Amino acid sequence: ETGVTQTPRHLVMGMTNKKSLKCEQHLGHNAMYWYKQSAKKPLELMFVYNFKEQTENNSVPSRFSPECPNSSHLFLHLHTLQPEDSALYLCASSQDHLGPGLNTEAFFGQGTRLTVV
């Protein structure tokens, strides 16, 4: 266990559905991330939150909407997705996000396997 928990583990949704992915960490970390892992592609950073503020949106379509109500929880709200959005969505956290000289490692959840039909 890495201390980062994602729910649900698997999700199948239609293109007109609205669903949310949840990520929770109680490691005392200040930074949280959403990554997308598609087959045969490197991990893609989607969003970064640092101290509950979004510091990075990596040109993600608006059908993905993140929410970070506090430093321990991160959500990814999904609506009107496309079949090509099917992937493993990974949440990660790290102690801190910014600053030179900081040697930070990320702790990953087990991911949510999303299938859009």
Added chain:
Amino acid sequence: AQSVTQLDSHVSVSEGTPVLLRCNYSSSYSPSLFWYVQHPNKGLQLLLKYTSAATLVKGINGFEAEFKKSETSFHLTKPSAHMSDAAEYFCVVHNNAGNMLTFGGGTRLMVKP
């Protein structure tokens, strides 16, 4: 800018033989480097990390990696492969003057009995 190249998308070894997974990086700043492992249907687990201390880094499960600045490499090795090592391995660079983790494309390690 920074990038990570994992030179082999697939590596196949026999159980008990050495493992070598290759990684080259580029970074404008002094980087931190990591290797993560991902077993099927699991998240990523940190194997080891280099953070400007000793250049030979030992990790979990008998893995180690050597940071070679002159070659911009951070190859992962293990003297003797075990069946449970079969997984996907990711080399990752963190730009210490910035805020991003950049992932390599991954290397799938297969271990034959």
